[in-house]
Each structure stands twice: as C-alpha cells, then as structure tokens.
Amino acid sequence: MDADSDVALDILITNVVCVFRTRCHLNLRKIALEGANVIYKRDVGKVLMKLRKPRITATIWSSGKVICTGATSEEEAKFGARRLARSLQKLGFQVIFTDFKVVNVLAVCNMPFEIRLPEFTKNNRSHASYEPELHPAVCYRIKSLRATLQIFSTGSITVTGPNVKAVASAVEQIYPFVFESRK
Amino acid sequence: MAHSSPVPELYKSIIEDVIEGVRELFAEEGVEEQVLKDLKQLWETKVTQSRATEGFFKHSHCSPRFSLQLPHSSHSVLQTSAASYVIQAGRGFQHFTAAKLGPPRVGVTLALPSCVAYPLQMPAGVMLQPAPGQLYKVNVPVVVTQASGDGSILHYPVQQMFHPLGQASVLQASVASVTQLNASAAHAAGETLQPQETALQQAVLYKPSYVEKQHVENSATLVQQPSVSVQEYEINAVLNQCSESTEKFQHDNLHTAVFTPECSEGLFIDESLASSSSGVLLDVEGQLDMEHPELLQQQVSDDIIDLIIAGERLDENTFLKDQGSVASSDKVEPAEQAESSLPLEKDLCSDIEGISQLDGTGDVSSKEQIPHTKDKEENEFIGFIDSEDLRVLDDEEDYDEECDSSSNIESSGSDGDNEDLQIDIVEEDPLNSGDDVSEQDIADLFDTDNVIVCQYEKIHRTKNKWKFYLKDGVMSIEGKDHVFAKATGDAEW
Numbered sequence: 312m313d314a315d316s317d318v319a320l321d322i323l324i325t326n327v328v329c330v331f332r333t334r335c336h337l338n339l340r341k342i343a344l345e346g347a348n349v350i351y352k353r354d355v356g357k358v359l360m361k362l363r364k365p366r367i368t369a370t371i372w373s374s375g376k377v378i379c380t381g382a383t384s385e386e387e388a389k390f391g392a393r394r395l396a397r398s399l400q401k402l403g404f405q406v407i408f409t410d411f412k413v414v415n416v417l418a419v420c421n422m423p424f425e426i427r428l429p430e431f432t433k434n435n436r437s438h439a440s441y442e443p444e445l446h447p448a449v450c451y452r453i454k455s456l457r458a459t460l461q462i463f464s465t466g467s468i469t470v471t472g473p474n475v476k477a478v479a480s481a482v483e484q485i486y487p488f489v490f491e492s493r494k
Numbered sequence: 495m496a497h498s499s500p501v502p503e504l505y506k507s508i509i510e511d512v513i514e515g516v517r518e519l520f521a522e523e524g525v526e527e528q529v530l531k532d533l534k535q536l537w538e539t540k541v542t543q544s545r546a547t548e549g550f551f552k553h554s555h556c557s558p559r560f561s562l563q564l565p566h567s568s569h570s571v572l573q574t575s576a577a578s579y580v581i582q583a584g585r586g587f588q589h590f591t592a593a594k595l596g597p598p599r600v601g602v603t604l605a606l607p608s609c610v611a612y613p614l615q616m617p618a619g620v621m622l623q624p625a626p627g628q629l630y631k632v633n634v635p636v637v638v639t640q641a642s643g644d645g646s647i648l649h650y651p652v653q654q655m656f657h658p659l660g661q662a663s664v665l666q667a668s669v670a671s672v673t674q675l676n677a678s679a680a681h682a683a684g685e686t687l688q689p690q691e692t693a694l695q696q697a698v699l700y701k702p703s704y705v706e707k708q709h710v711e712n713s714a715t716l717v718q719q720p721s722v723s724v725q726e727y728e729i730n731a732v733l734n735q736c737s738e739s740t741e742k743f744q745h746d747n748l749h750t751a752v753f754t755p756e757c758s759e760g761l762f763i764d765e766s767l768a769s770s771s772s773g774v775l776l777d778v779e780g781q782l783d784m785e786h787p788e789l790l791q792q793q794v795s796d797d798i799i800d801l802i803i804a805g806e807r808l809d810e811n812t813f814l815k816d817q818g819s820v821a822s823s824d825k826v827e828p829a830e831q832a833e834s835s836l837p838l839e840k841d842l843c844s845d846i847e848g849i850s851q852l853d854g855t856g857d858v859s860s861k862e863q864i865p866h867t868k869d870k871e872e873n874e875f876i877g878f879i880d881s882e883d884l885r886v887l888d889d890e891e892d893y894d895e896e897c898d899s900s901s902n903i904e905s906s907g908s909d910g911d912n913e914d915l916q917i918d919i920v921e922e923d924p925l926n927s928g929d930d931v932s933e934q935d936i937a938d939l940f941d942t943d944n945v946i947v948c949q950y951e952k953i954h955r956t957k958n959k960w961k962f963y964l965k966d967g968v969m970s971i972e973g974k975d976h977v978f979a980k981a982t983g984d985a986e987w
Contacts, residue, residue: 348987350955361958
C-alpha cells in the first residue's frame with residue numbers, strides 16, 4: 312500500500328540559485344557602462360547581468376559577491392557562473408572564481424493523484440502547517456534535509472532545498488505520507 | 495498641408511546656432527573669422543555628404559544677408575510686391591513660393607534668396623507663392639534691409655511650409671502682426687534681454703529657412719513663424735535696428751536656449767562637433783524644458799568649449815550628461831556635466847595604472863557594499879587600483895577572509911579545495927582565458943548602424959520583455975536621419 316521507495320516521478324528542477332565571489336572589488340559603474348546585457352540598479356547598488364546561453368541572471372555587488380539565478384541544473388549553474396566570471400574578467404577585473412556554492416534549488420513534482428490537505432495535515436502535524444485562508448498549500452518542512460515542500464491539493468508539489476539531492480530525497484520522503492491522504 | 499522633413503531644417507538651425515555661439519569665443523581666442531566659416535562649410539559638407547538627410551543645403555558664407563522690411567499695412571494682396579518678388583524669382587529663385595493660407599497666420603514668414611540684392615517692400619504678413627509650387631508661409635512681419643557682408647543669419651522662429659501649388663504669388667497679411675510689430679519694435683528698442691522663455695521658444699522654433707535643392711547659395715532666406723508670441727516680432731524689430739549686435743544678442747539667447755539641460759546627444763553622424771548643439775535636439779514640436787536658463791547661459795560657453803575641444807569624447811560626455819540630466823537635479827547637472835566632461839575616466843585610469851598601492855584603497859580585503867553616493871569616481875579609482883594591485887600582490891596574501899585558504903589558490907593559480915563550511919567541493923579552476931568557458935558567444939550580434947539617440951521617459955522590463963518610452967530623439971535608420979518627439983517600442987531579449 313505504501314509507495315515504493317523508488318518513486319518514478321518526474322522532478323522538474325525549475326531554478327537553481329548559486330553564489331560565488333570574485334575576490335576583488337567590482338566597479339559597478341564600469342560594468343554597467345561596458346558590460347553587455349546589464350541592468351544597473353544604482354539605487355540598491357546592484358548590477359544585473361543576464362546571460363543567454365545558460366539562461367541565467369546574475370546579481371553583482373561591488374563587494375565582489377555574485378548571486379546567480381535561473382539555471383535549471385547544478386552543472387548549468389556552475390557553468391553559467393563561470394561564464395559570468397569570465398565576462399567580468401574580460402571587462403578588466405581580476406576575477407577569481409571562488410566560493411561557488413549552490414544555495415537553493417527549486418523543483419516541481421506532480422503526483423498522479425489528488426491530495427486531501429486537511430487530512431494530510433492532521434496526520435503530519437509535527438511537520439506540516441496549513442492555513443487555507445492564507446495560502447492554499449500545505450507547507451511541510453523536513454528539518455534534516457533543510458527542505459521545504461509545498462503540497463497542493465491537485466497533487467502538485469513544490470520543493471525547495473539546498474541542493475538537488477536534498478530535493479530528490481525530500482520528494483521520496485514525502486511520497487508515502489502524501490499517498491496516505493490521497494483522494 | 496504636407497510638411498517636408500524637419501530634419502534638414504533642424505540641422506541647419508543647429509549649425510547656425512553653434513556657429514553663432516562660438517563666433518565670439520573664436521574672436522576672443524584670436525581665431526580668424528575665416529576659420530569659423532571654414533568650419534561651417536566643412537560641417538555642412540559633411541552633413542550633405544553623409545546623405546543622412548535630404549534636401550540639405552549649404553549656406554553660402556559670402557551671400558549677402560537679407561532682411562525684409564514690410565511696411566505696416568492692412569490685409570491686402572500686393573500684386574506689385576508679388577510681381578517684384580516674382581521678378582526676383584525669375585532671377586533664378588523659383589523655389590520661392592507662396593500659397594494661400596486658409597487661416598491667415600499671425601505674421602509673415604518670408605523666405606528670401608541670398609541672390610536677391612535689393613530691399614523688398616512688402617506689406618506685413620505677406621505670403622508669397624513661388625512658381626514651382628512650394629510654399630513659404632510668411633508669418634511674421636519682417637523688416638528686410640540689405641545688410642552688408644557678414645554671414646550672420648537672422649534668426650527667426652520659423653515655420654516652413656512646403657505646399658505644392660501652382661498659384662500666382664499672393665500676399666496676405668494679418669493686421670495683428672503688424673500691430674504687434676509696432677509694439678514690439680518699440681518695446682525691443684532697448685535690446686533688453688528678452689524673457690528667457692521667449693528666447694527659448696524662439697530657439698525651439700527657430701529654423702533658418704533654406705533654399706531648395708538647386709540653390710545652394712542661399713544663406714539669407716528667412717522663414718519665420720510667429721506662432722508663439724509677440725516677442726518674435728521684437729526680435730524682428732531689434733534686428734532691424736542693429737543687425738550685428740542684435741543678432742549676436744539673439745544668438746546668445748538662442749544659444750542659451752539651445753543648451754537647455756536636456757542635452758541629449760545631438761549626433762550628426764559625421765560630425766562630432768555637432769555635439770555642442772546637443773541641446774538643440776529638443777523635439778521639433780516644441781517640447782522644451784526651460785528650467786534654469788541662467789545655468790544654461792553659464793553652461794553655454796562651458797559646453798561649447800568642452801564639446802568642441804573634446805569632440806572625440808562625445809559619447810562619454812553625452813552619457814554622463816544623460817545620467818546627470820536624468821538622475822540629479824538641475825543644479826547638479828551643470829556641475830556634473832562640467833566635471834564629468836573633462837576628467838575622463840579613461841585618461842585617469844591610464845594614469846593610475848602605474849601606481850601600486852598596498853594598503854588603504856589598495857587593500858583587497860573583501861568589503862561590504864560600498865555606499866554609492868556621489869563618490870562614484872572614488873569608487874572607480876578603487877576598482878582600478880585593486881585590479882592592478884592584485885597583479886602586483888600575486889604572491890602576497892593580504893586577504894582576511896573568513897574562510898581563507900583561497901589565498902593559496904590565488905597565488906599558485908592551481909586547483910585547491912576551499913574549505914568553506916558546508917560547501918561542496920569548490921574547485922578553484924583558474925578561469926581559462928578563452929578556452930572552455932566561451933564568453934560572449936553572441937558578442938556583438940546586433941552591432942547595427944541604426945542608432946537612436948534620445949532621452950528616455952521610462953524603460954520597463956518584465957522578464958525578458960522590454961518596453962521603451964522615449965522622447966526627443968534623433969534616429970539614423972539606414973543612413974537616413976529622422977527626429978522624433980516621442981517614441982515607444984517593444985522588444986524581447
């Protein structure tokens with residue numbers, strides 16, 4: 312009756328967020344003037360640089376910290392981040408690609424069944440929180456994995472976690488519980 | 495009524511304004527008048543050669559100036575005057591046209607060829623219709639007297655109307671203009687500085703008339719349009735009285751107006767010097783910000799010098815000006831522009847590169863976000879110094895990071911594991927110089943020749959959909975120039 316531990320579900324990674332440092336001060340104005348595909352947000356002190364190839368958007372601070380969003384896989388995120396550092400290097404900054412870290416992975420998963428949320432919440436009070444008046448999904452946290460799942464009554468689940476592995480295991484963990492409360 | 499392209503007129507007016515504006519400065523500097531003439535000739539040649547605009551005619555420097563004197567009379571159609579005009583036209587001035595205007599405008603717009611050598615007597619508000627069917631609408635009553643020599647074109651607010659008509663010359667005038675002329679003549683007798691707004695308005699509307707295609711030699715054509723106010727007549731009257739000083743004064747006014755803070759870049763493709771008239775690229779329709787005329791006046795001479803001298807730094811100037819004009823207050827603008835136009839970062843960078851500083855700003859410890867006040871330049875210096883220092887300090891480990899074994903990596907340039915907390919293996923691969931990580935595969939894929947230089951009202955983006963709301967611009971599309979007052983656009987990135 313319980314689901315297999317091996318769930319043949321399609322987990323779609325929609326977003327991977329990573330950071331890296333360039334270990335050098337970046338002149339935002341110079342980037343804004345000479346860089347390609349940049350948006351200068353002077354009021355908040357950021358430069359957004361968008362890349363086409365891995366379609367990512369990077370937020371660059373003058374301190375040298377760069378946050379890279381929009382990638383669809385961890386490898387792609389790293390690839391894109393390196394490309395970005397590359398282009399910064401080409402602009403003349405002594406960029407060193409350090410501290411690359413994937414900080415967040417957002418994935419979507421679809422259950423082949425619908426879920427009864429109130430029942431699910433009752434069974435999982437320790438980890439689940441459900442406020443239908445605020446948000447139509449149950450928010451289920453897995454502390455060990457540091458992952459958060461949002462479970463909708465349609466069976467669609469949104470998972471966010473620190474890396475792809477955590478996300479995958481989170482889905483695996485939740486499957487049996489969700490399966491219990493299916494319609 | 496079909497209007498011809500306003501671009502040639504606009505360019506002409508810009509050229510005139512600039513030349514007149516710098517005439518004084520040239521004289522002060524001891525530069526000959528001939529140089530100024532050559533400059534103007536060169537400019538016009540370039541514009542014509544660039545074929546960026548059609549129907550552009552050079553002004554001849556040696557053509558006699560012309561001022562048209564109209565006796566104050568009531569509405570009447572002066573056949574005689576028309577006849578005399580026709581005669582003049584017969585001298586080869588066939589573009590000299592006039593047409594009946596439905597609603598008679600206030601004033602007279604007059605276009606005169608330089609080759610006309612005798613004063614013309616025309617009633618106020620006279621409209622002439624040239625033979626080949628082009629219309630010059632005379633809106634302002636003008637006093638035309640032949641002035642000697644010098645190439646100073648009388649500047650009048652101008653509205654040219656080209657209308658293919660084959661009618662005989664018909665002159666129509668409005669009494670009001672006549673009356674106004676009288677009043678203004680008296681009023682402007684003292685050559686007092688007219689209200690800046692007026693001058694600005696005139697400047698906006700000013701376009702020196704010009705001869706049609708075949709007639710390049712025309713420099714004295716006057717096309718005036720007083721759609722604005724009485725002050726135009728004042729100018730006329732003033733001009734009548736003392737041509738040189740008046741004109742100069744006018745030119746100052748106009749030039750003042752020209753350099754309004756909206757210094758959008760006036761890019762004439764071949765002419766970097768045209769940048770000095772960037773302010774003239776206000777929209778032809780008459781949008782004009784007249785916020786700080788006093789600043790403008792101060793700005794005029796500064797800008798002229800700066801822009802003419804630093805012609806090749808046009809882009810940077812313009813960019814800086816745009817930033818300044820957009821972001822900061824008007825008071826700050828001239829300061830910023832004056833400052834930023836001269837100390838160009840590129841030059842400064844090259845100077846700084848020889849300096850290596852090990853501490854202070856050269857300290858490469860990671861900083862928090864540097865406050866972005868007006869200390870942009872300071873930050874820029876820091877950035878450049880840092881990049882230089884990093885090269886010099888290759889072997890020095892000055893970093894005080896929270897995590898740092900990265901310093902080893904930097905110096906050696908080889909792989910090493912960064913032992914950050916909870917981080918997956920971070921390989922410090924040196925960024926291959928153009929090897930694997932191919933940057934900018936789409937490098938300059940849209941490096942087209944179609945350029946728009948304008949000011950923006952709003953630029954909006956949602957995801958990768960961009961919307962543009964632009965104003966006051968000039969475009970070079972397929973080599974042809976166009977101007978616009980407003981433009982909107984959509985694009986996808």
